[in-house]
Amino acid sequence: MTNTKGRLYGIGVGPGDPELLTLKAFRLLKSASVVAYQSADNHPSVARSIVASYLTDDQIEVPFHFPRALDPHEAKPLYDRAIVPIAEHLAAGHDVVVLCEGDPLFYGSFMYLFTRFADQYHTEVVPGVSSPMACASAIGIPISYRNDIFSVLPATLSADVLATQLVNADAAAIIKLRRHFSKVREVLRSLGLSSRARYIERATMAEQRIISLDEVEADRVPYFSMILLPTKVQL
């Protein structure tokens, strides 16, 4: 009797439009017997909602949750426990596809699964369309060109660090805006960059919204939002 182990696939499902899955991610998703995704208690999974129309009734769904903002010491036992249902499916010989918003290894939590499973199981990562590229396409502006330095800056950084980084880059994407939006807008204004900066919410989703920095209500900035500072290169 053979004991065939299951395979683990981390697939990028892209920024929101279900048509922005890759052909490979779509094929793996359609053939998977088990589909896993992050889902906090009482919060629907965005990654699952992106691929909802592709799921079938005979697929087993496995939600799991990695609580955020813990120190590594606290997080480890919780994360080890969160992945037990996935481990059981793999051990039973089921292939498991893990849905990842955007790209799995770009600011994604798939790495916690990857580091725990890659030694024991065949593990493969399928890259996805990432949000800076999706935002640029939706707005219709080039991000970066030729010898540009392009930086991705989490809005959680201090105003001083953000300002230094923005001065040192030719183009930038500022992510994780939410409650940090006002600080970021002030930094852009103080550097004289706010007319070049572009704000977008929920790029490629049905609720996509592109408005000027001045119009943004700072207390209503969602997680899926971004400020793009496109290249200075004149075309």
Add this chain to the structure above:
Amino acid sequence: MTNTKGRLYGIGVGPGDPELLTLKAFRLLKSASVVAYQSADNHPSVARSIVASYLTDDQIEVPFHFPRALDPHEAKPLYDRAIVPIAEHLAAGHDVVVLCEGDPLFYGSFMYLFTRFADQYHTEVVPGVSSPMACASAIGIPISYRNDIFSVLPATLSADVLATQLVNADAAAIIKLRRHFSKVREVLRSLGLSSRARYIERATMAEQRIISLDEVEADRVPYFSMILLPTKVQL
């Protein structure tokens, strides 16, 4: 008699694996009557080679060429002339799909078409899987996480600028290596970063190659190569 103009689509075809096209790019490509791509004299187009198996005999192919390393003054008339065949197809009511390696607006030349056509024709950009994400998936390492600053650095920058940028970032992708490889390797060594850095050629293509920085022959570094400096975050 109606005079319906054609529509222009810039589609990202991803890093090399034909299965890394998005469903949307695939659909638009299959339905396009005209397919355009950059192709220098006597050089086959990489973007075309990625989608070769999807093309059909009844599609009209339009190669065009934007010579590089010109100053903007010299480039403008050449670029204006290069796009004439595409303009003729659009004016005749044919939809034109332009193939773009990786993502169209991330270090891509599609912007030269975009700025020339977006005012006159329905123009849409379909984002694609970009090379930093493809390289990270192929190597099996996370790029960036949480509050990381991630920078994309062209190897054409001076050693001093590269060193400053690498010190100021948590994670980085160094692109356009080619004849600049030795300089970049020296910078990484001098900063004590070479053991963390990872080198990869032709990610997701059949000829993909992952070797250590020390093994790289500096005079044989192809255009499709990258050094990734992954996150310092311990998992």
